[in-house]
Amino acid sequence: MDRWLGANGAVRGTVVALEQVWRLAEAWYVDPRQARWRPRTRDESQRVLASVGLVGDFWELP
Amino acid sequence: MRDEQRRNGRAEETISLRIFIYDRILTRGIPPTVVEIAEHFAIDRDDAGRMLAELNIGKTVLVHPATGEIWMAGPFAAASTPYRVLGSQTSWWANCAWDMMGVAFLANEPVRVETSCTDCRAPMTIDVDPRRISRDAGVVHFLLPARRWYDDIGYT
Numbered sequence: 001m002d003r004w005l006g007a008n009g010a011v012r013g014t015v016v017a018l019e020q021v022w023r024l025a026e027a028w029y030v031d032p033r034q035a036r037w038r039p040r041t042r043d044e045s046q047r048v049l050a051s052v053g054l055v056g057d058f059w060e061l062p
Numbered sequence: 063m064r065d066e067q068r069r070n071g072r073a074e075e076t077i078s079l080r081i082f083i084y085d086r087i088l089t090r091g092i093p094p095t096v097v098e099i100a101e102h103f104a105i106d107r108d109d110a111g112r113m114l115a116e117l118n119i120g121k122t123v124l125v126h127p128a129t130g131e132i133w134m135a136g137p138f139a140a141a142s143t144p145y146r147v148l149g150s151q152t153s154w155w156a157n158c159a160w161d162m163m164g165v166a167f168l169a170n171e172p173v174r175v176e177t178s179c180t181d182c183r184a185p186m187t188i189d190v191d192p193r194r195i196s197r198d199a200g201v202v203h204f205l206l207p208a209r210r211w212y213d214d215i216g217y218t
Contacts, residue, residue: 013206021196029164
């Protein structure tokens, strides 16, 4: 990863296990074909991140 | 009264368009074009483009600033990306590693993702089952902090 970061002039973000990304996808994605679907507010999205353990400054939404 | 009718009509239009977009993606693999939206709703192309631009559902469906066509409809991408997601009947492009997992949940079926290691470029295959948590040993690198995700969504 350091090689890739160096080659792309990027700085390291955060590394998350696939298992946790699976939990995030499960919590985040609701089928937009549901009639009652609506976009989440910023705070609702923040709570989804927190619900799968993604907390702290890196995960703070604007 | 007229304003209220207009608002209700707009809300129903938004729901219909959203459902049409995702139905098309899930059955065909890519989102509808503006022309296809116009045909589906029996309106002219300009009105279809306007309808799409005014969809206004947060960051869920993003319209390409240059073409006016659907660019992303989370978690799906309209054009090829490094994340090819294969379902039983349809294949999709996902925007990122997070989204490749999201496709399995929206498609509601186990999928196989064909991608490559961002670092060494080695081909990778990842199976994602929405009913069974992924126990693969891989990791995902989130390059940017959440507050910068939408500064440049293509880069993110």
